[in-house]
Amino acid sequence: MPVTVLVVDDEKNIQLTLSRALSMEGYAVEAAGGGREALEKIAAQPVDVVVMDVRMPDLDGLSVLQKARETRPDLPVVIMSGHGSIETVRSAFKLGAFDYLEKPITEKEKLLVAVKNALALETLRAENAALRREAGLSEMIGGGPAMRKLFELVRRAAPSEGRVLVTGENGTGKELVARAIHEHSRRKDRPFVKLNCAAVPAELIESELFGHERGAFTGAVAARKGKFELADGGTLFLDEVGDMPAAMQAKVLRVLQEGEFERVGGAQTLRCDVRVVAATNKDLPAEVQAGRFREDLYYRLNVVPIHSPPLRERREDVPELSTRFLGEACERNGRRPMRLAREALLALQAHDWPGNVRELRNLIERLAILCDGPEISADDVAAVLPGTRRPRADRFRVGASFHELVEEAEREIILGALDANHDNVSDTARTLDLERSHLYKKMRALGIKRGGGE
Numbered sequence: 001m002p003v004t005v006l007v008v009d010d011e012k013n014i015q016l017t018l019s020r021a022l023s024m025e026g027y028a029v030e031a032a033g034g035g036r037e038a039l040e041k042i043a044a045q046p047v048d049v050v051v052m053d054v055r056m057p058d059l060d061g062l063s064v065l066q067k068a069r070e071t072r073p074d075l076p077v078v079i080m081s082g083h084g085s086i087e088t089v090r091s092a093f094k095l096g097a098f099d100y101l102e103k104p105i106t107e108k109e110k111l112l113v114a115v116k117n118a119l120a121l122e123t124l125r126a127e128n129a130a131l132r133r134e135a136g137l138s139e140m141i142g143g144g145p146a147m148r149k150l151f152e153l154v155r156r157a158a159p160s161e162g163r164v165l166v167t168g169e170n171g172t173g174k175e176l177v178a179r180a181i182h183e184h185s186r187r188k189d190r191p192f193v194k195l196n197c198a199a200v201p202a203e204l205i206e207s208e209l210f211g212h213e214r215g216a217f218t219g220a221v222a223a224r225k226g227k228f229e230l231a232d233g234g235t236l237f238l239d240e241v242g243d244m245p246a247a248m249q250a251k252v253l254r255v256l257q258e259g260e261f262e263r264v265g266g267a268q269t270l271r272c273d274v275r276v277v278a279a280t281n282k283d284l285p286a287e288v289q290a291g292r293f294r295e296d297l298y299y300r301l302n303v304v305p306i307h308s309p310p311l312r313e314r315r316e317d318v319p320e321l322s323t324r325f326l327g328e329a330c331e332r333n334g335r336r337p338m339r340l341a342r343e344a345l346l347a348l349q350a351h352d353w354p355g356n357v358r359e360l361r362n363l364i365e366r367l368a369i370l371c372d373g374p375e376i377s378a379d380d381v382a383a384v385l386p387g388t389r390r391p392r393a394d395r396f397r398v399g400a401s402f403h404e405l406v407e408e409a410e411r412e413i414i415l416g417a418l419d420a421n422h423d424n425v426s427d428t429a430r431t432l433d434l435e436r437s438h439l440y441k442k443m444r445a446l447g448i449k450r451g452g453g454e
Contacts, residue, residue, distance in 0.1 A: 002026060002027060002028040003027050003028065003048045003049070003119060004027070004028045004029070004030060004045065004046060004047050004048050004049075005022050005027045005028070005029050005030070005047075005048065005049045005050075005051060005115060006029075006030045006031070006032060006038065006041055006042065006045075006047045006049070006050045006051070006052075007019050007022070007029060007030070007031045007032070007051050007052075008031075008032045008033075008034075008035070008037075008038040008050060008051070008052035008053060008056070008061070008064070009031075009033070009052070009053040009056075009080070010033050010034055010053065010056045010057060011053075012033070014053075014103075014104075015031045015033070017105075018051060018105070018111060019031055021108045021111060021112070022051075022111070022112075022115065025112055027115070030045060030047065034056050034057065034058040034059065035056050035058055035059025035060060035061065035063060035064040036058050036059050038050070038052065038064050038068075039059075039064060039067055039068060042068050042071075042072060042075070043071065047072075047075065048075075048076075048119065048122070049075075049076050049077075049078065049115050049118050049119060049122075050068070050075060050076070050077045050078065051078045051080065051101075051111070051114075051115065052064060052065070052077060052078070052079060052080065053079075053080050053081065053103070054079055054080065054081040054088060054092070055081065055082075061079055061080075061081075061092075062088075062091055062092060062095060065077050065079070065092065065095045065096065065097060066095050069095065069096050073096075074122060076098040076118035076119070076121065076122050077096070077097050077098055077118075078097070078098055078099045078100070078101060078114045078115065078118060079092045079097045079099070079100050079101070080100075080101045080102075080103050080105065081100070081102065081103060082102070082103035082104065086433050089430075089433070090433065093342065093430055094339070094342075098114075098117075098118045098121065099114045099117065099118065099426055100430070101114055102435060102437075114426075117426065141317060141320050141321050141324055142314055142316075142317035142320065142321070143316070143317065143320070144314045144316040144317055145314075146309040146313055146314040147309070147314055147317060150177070150306065150307075150308065150309065153304075153306045154177060154180050154181055154184070154306065155184070157181060157304045157306065158180065158181045158182075158183075158184035158185045159184065159185060159186065160185075160304070161186075161275060162303040162304045163256070163275065163276050163277065163278070163300065163301055163302075163303045163304065164178075164181055164277045164278070164303070164304045164305075164306055165241075165277075165278050165279070165280070165284075165301045165302040165303075165304070165305050165306070166178060166277065166278070166279040166280075166306050166307075166308055167279070167280060167281075167284075167305065167306070167307050167308070168279075168281065168307055168308030168309065168310070169281055169308075169310050169356055170281050170355070170356065170358070171311075171355045171356030171357055171358030171359060172308040172309065172310055172311070172356045172357060173308055173356075173357055174239070174279040174281075174308050175194070175237065175239060175279070177279075177306060177308055178192075178194075178235070178237040178239075178277040178279060179192060179237075181235070181277055182234070182235040182237075182275075182277070185235070185275070187233065187234045187235055187275060190231075190232075190233040190234030190235075191230060191231050191232075191233070191234035191235075192231075192234055192235050192237065193227050193230050193231035193234065193235070193236050193237070194227075194236075194237040194238075194239060195208055195209065195227045195236070195237070195238055195239065196239045196240055197238055197239065197240045197241055197242075197243050197244040198239075198240035198243035199240075202245045202248075205244070205245060205248050206248060206251065206264055207220075207224070207226065207264050208226060208227060209226050209227050209228055209248065209251070209252065210226040210228060210229075210251070210261045210262065210263055210264060211223070211224050211225045211226030211228075211229055211263040211264070211266075212224055212226075212263050212264035212265050212266070213263050213264070213265040213266040214265075215265065216263070216264045216265025216266070217264070217265070220264075220265070223263070226261075226263065228255060228261060228272050228274055229270065229272060231272070231274045232272045232273060232274060233273055233274075234274065234275070235274070235275045235276075235277055236274045236275070236276050236277070237276075237277050237278075237279070238252075238276060238277070238278040238279070239278075239279050240279065240280060240281065241278040241279065241280050241301065242280040242281070242282035242284055242287055242293060243280075243282075244293075246292070246294070249293065249294045249297050250294065250297075252297065253294060253296060253297045253300060255272070255274075256276065256297075256300045256301075257300070259271055259272060259273065259274075260272070276301065278301045284298050284302070285298070310353070310356050311353040311356045311357055311359075311360060312352045312353055315349045315422075316349075316422055318345065318348050318349045318360070319340075319345045319348075319349070321357065321360060321361075322340055322345060322348055322360065322364055323339075323340065325360065325361045325364040325365070326338055326339075326340060326364050326367070326368055326376075329364055329365040329367075329368035329369075330368050332365075333365070333368055333369055335368055335369070336374065337374075338368060338371065338373075338374055338375065338376060339374065339375050339376070340375070340376045341375050341376060341377050341378060342430070342431060343377065343378035343431075344376050344377055344378045344380065344381045346378070346420050346431060347378045347381045347382065347385070348360070348381060348385075349420055350420060351385060363384060363385060366384050367380060367381070367384060370384065407446060410442065410446060411446045411448065413432070414428070414432070414439070414442065414443060414446065414448060415448065417431050417432055418448075425439060425440065425443075
């Protein structure tokens with residue numbers, strides 16, 4: 001079924017020109033001569049992309065964009081204007097426009113590239129959503145390469161009975177990965193039980209894992225089941241398994257090998273059918289080498305290794321995460337809905353996030369509580385996130401002309417914006433409030449050959 005593009009413009013000749021160019025590329029094209037007609041067609045027909053003028057007599061393009069996204073939030077819209085001010089362009093992007101084209105569109109290729117990129121983005125969003133649902137990772141957010149790899153590993157590992165070792169820094173969502181594996185496994189209707197091995201004193205961890213009989217030690221006034229017994233038939237999540245005491249490692253190894261154990265103070269051998277998913281922020285091979293972790297237990301746990309990536313390795317997911325967390329924080333704290341300015345999102349993307357997703361969530365909640373306006377600015381972010389403000393550099397250099405110094409500064413700014421936007425020139429142009437054609441000219445003049453992320 002061909003992709004349908006809706007062309008919206010009150011000038012008939014522009015309608016025909018754009019429709020012809022798109023039809024020649026195999027797109028099915030619908031046309032509308034005004035904003036109200038456009039909304040009717042979006043509601044009644046399966047439209048995949050909208051290419052729309054800003055200035056129209058009955059309902060302007062920005063109003064159409066806002067109304068359309070209320071019912072079709074993922075519909076890509078490319079805005080056109082022959083009178084576009086910076087404020088108009090900024091407003092369009094704030095409302096969710098995918099791209100901006102300056103009229104008259106004399107180069108057909110610009111139109112085709114904008115439509116192609118809009119479709120590619122929407123396809124990627126749909127694939128990521130489907131993959132998250134399939135993997136049981138609806139609570140995990142991200143569409144970049146690192147997260148797509150994670151989703152695929154979970155999808156493959158979950159239906160099996162293999163033990164899984166989830167590695168990653170604190171705050172990267174290792175427990176979410178473990179829960180997703182359980183919820184998409186054949187054990188999903190049985191218990192999911194967790195134990196943080198680092199949070200239990202060494203003298204109590206055996207009782208926590210295997211339970212105890214009445215009178216087994218001082219304070220054991222009644223018999224108690226342990227985590228292995230409680231998880232029978234289901235999944236046991238051993239968080240921070242690298243902190244498990246050496247004596248306990250041997251006993252856990254026995255359960256994994258033989259499926260049996262005894263409660264503390266008990267003589268009866270109990271059997272259990274438990275799938276173990278373990279997690280650690282430590283380098284377990286190094287711990288094995290240092291003699292702090294049993295090699296045989298490591299290999300028993302590490303049947304399917306899954307790495308949960310740190311946030312600094314998936315910066316492309318920061319805007320989506322931040323927007324989701326902001327909505328949740330506003331609702332939780334009784335605040336009116338707020339939004340993050342594009343510059344604020346760039347500041348968040350630039351941070352290294354040593355505390356990972358957990359740190360980002362907490363910071364966004366702090367912003368939701370402390371900020372007054374409907375929009376959170378880059379200055380608001382800088383006020384609560386030390387290091388986001390860059391000190392002004394002393395750019396003067398003896399012997400360099402004013403022109404040379406300005407070129408150096410421009411080059412540094414453009415390279416920084418390209419870094420923040422993963423070499424996508426369209427996004428970089430929006431960030432810098434430049435027309436894309438002007439940015440290309442600047443890049444050529446400055447000898448910048450990056451920008452393959454279009």
